[in-house]
Amino acid sequence: MKDIGALLIDLDGTLFHGGIMIKDADRLIAGLRVAGVPFLFVTNNSSRTQEQVAAHLRGMGIKAEAHEVCTSSLASAHFVAQESPGARVAILGEEGLHTAFKEAGLFVVDESPQVVVQGIYRAFDYAALAKASRWIREGARFVLTNPDLMLPTDDGVMPGAGSIGAAIEAASGMPPVVIGKPEAYMIRYAAEMLGIPVEQAVVVGDNMRTDISAGGKAGCRTILVLTGITTRDNYEDYAKLTGAVPDLICEDLAELMVTLGV
Ligand SMILES: [Mg+2]
Incomplete structure (x- = not known):
């Protein structure tokens, strides 16, 4: 090639x-x-920060630095910063997603968001589903980091970000914008x-x-x-x-x- x-x-x-x-x-x-x-x-995978991904690689003997990593969290933060600069964003996700949005200078809120961004979120529950779907029905944009339905782990296959996204889509009636x-x-x-x-x-x-x-x-x-x-x-x-x-x-x-x- x-x-x-x-x-x-x-x-x-x-x-x-x-x-x-x-x-x-x-x-x-x-x-x-x-x-x-x-x-x-x-x-x-949206769960880890760039540095955490690099550290995971280094831990296995693969030389890697944070700036050499692109995650769906980083790309999602870039998408929202470009499409909706200054928007109020609610995050349903883990550390990688929170860090990427903070570093992109976005305004993370717990109520009345204009954008709902969701990734893998192992603390997801009925209350989070109810809030997210209501925000989206009321007009917030729904951004999904990645649509993987399944997440391979050392404990076997677990539900991925896409399975949570499918629940929010069902409850809100709105399909997400998919980044990954x-x-x-x-x-x-x-x-x-x-x-x-x-x-x-x-x-x-x-x-x-x-x-x-x-x-x-x-x-x-x-x-x-x-x-x-x-x-x-x-x-x-x-x-x-x-x-x-x-x-x-x-x-x-x-x-x-x-x-x-x-
Ligand atoms: Mg692969």
């Missing part, structure tokens, strides 16, 4: 599974640094963070529904790695389901390194 401006690299299923590094992830990132290929770690993958906004924002045209970015990820679909929608090239959700056996099913087609498929990260020449 030629003329790669930057790689936008997925995390879970691509560089690690939960707390365990996927083989050669450390070598891949070190190789990109030596070769001078710009990259960002790009994750749908499979939509294009976060991918375009990640390219903007690196200062490159989105067409020069290459999305790398393990998931046809999220990574490859989002990359295609954003106008990037895409590389599917068979390190996580997609396998040789289920690839055709996912391709039919999503209509997404990666530009390249790599069996593992060692093959990706050969492909990239790093």
